[in-house]
Amino acid sequence: MISRRFIIGSRKFENNLALRIRIQISKLLLKYVKKIMKWRKIQMTICHSTDTTFKADLKHEGLTLVNFWAPWCGPCRSFAPILERFDQEYSNVVRVLKINADEQPNTVAHYGILSLPTTILFKNGEPIDKILGAVHIDKLKQCIPDKNN
Incomplete structure (x- = not known):
């Protein structure tokens, strides 16, 4: 039998893991967007x-x-x-x-x-x-x- 404490603890672990993954993905996307912007040298001067x-x-x-x-x-x-x-x-x-x-x-x-x-x-x-x-x-x-x- 699985205790209630174990289930709650594993949900916290899953939530933390999902949050860490989302943060890493966001950092990677931001890094690549910055590279693309530098590569294209977009100048918005209007x-x-x-x-x-x-x-x-x-x-x-x-x-x-x-x-x-x-x-x-x-x-x-x-x-x-x-x-x-x-x-x-x-x-x-x-x-x-x-x-x-x-x-x-x-x-x-x-x-x-x-x-x-x-x-x-x-x-x-x-x-x-x-x-x-x-x-x-x-x-x-x-x-x-x-x-x-």
């Missing part, structure tokens, strides 16, 4: 701007690509990965900003944004090109003056 910070964000010398979007906008959501890929390739040439049109109405009104997504390319704080809608990454690359040569 900045989210607001009405109050937009002028300061535009003072960046050189090219700045500003994307006006909204969370409810389907084309905006499909354009987001394209913009992220563009940012990974051109982060040393172009600074990318995103503005939520619902939360930042003053900036949207100032630039006359009537449809989403709208992307404006600025050079030294002045708008030089405007793209309406979700476009292919090649269209974004064509807008960059330094890369067309």
Whole structure:
């Protein structure tokens, strides 16, 4: 006959063992994720701007690509990965900003944004090109003056 004390003790052992296994698996996964991130050298440099910070964000010398979007906008959501890929390739040439049109109405009104997504390319704080809608990454690359040569 097995005593009740033995059964309770073995359950504690099983729980501790399961916990240790889960901790080891978590450590291994974290280790491999860090290696993958270093290997891919993922740089997320897209900045989210607001009405109050937009002028300061535009003072960046050189090219700045500003994307006006909204969370409810389907084309905006499909354009987001394209913009992220563009940012990974051109982060040393172009600074990318995103503005939520619902939360930042003053900036949207100032630039006359009537449809989403709208992307404006600025050079030294002045708008030089405007793209309406979700476009292919090649269209974004064509807008960059330094890369067309």
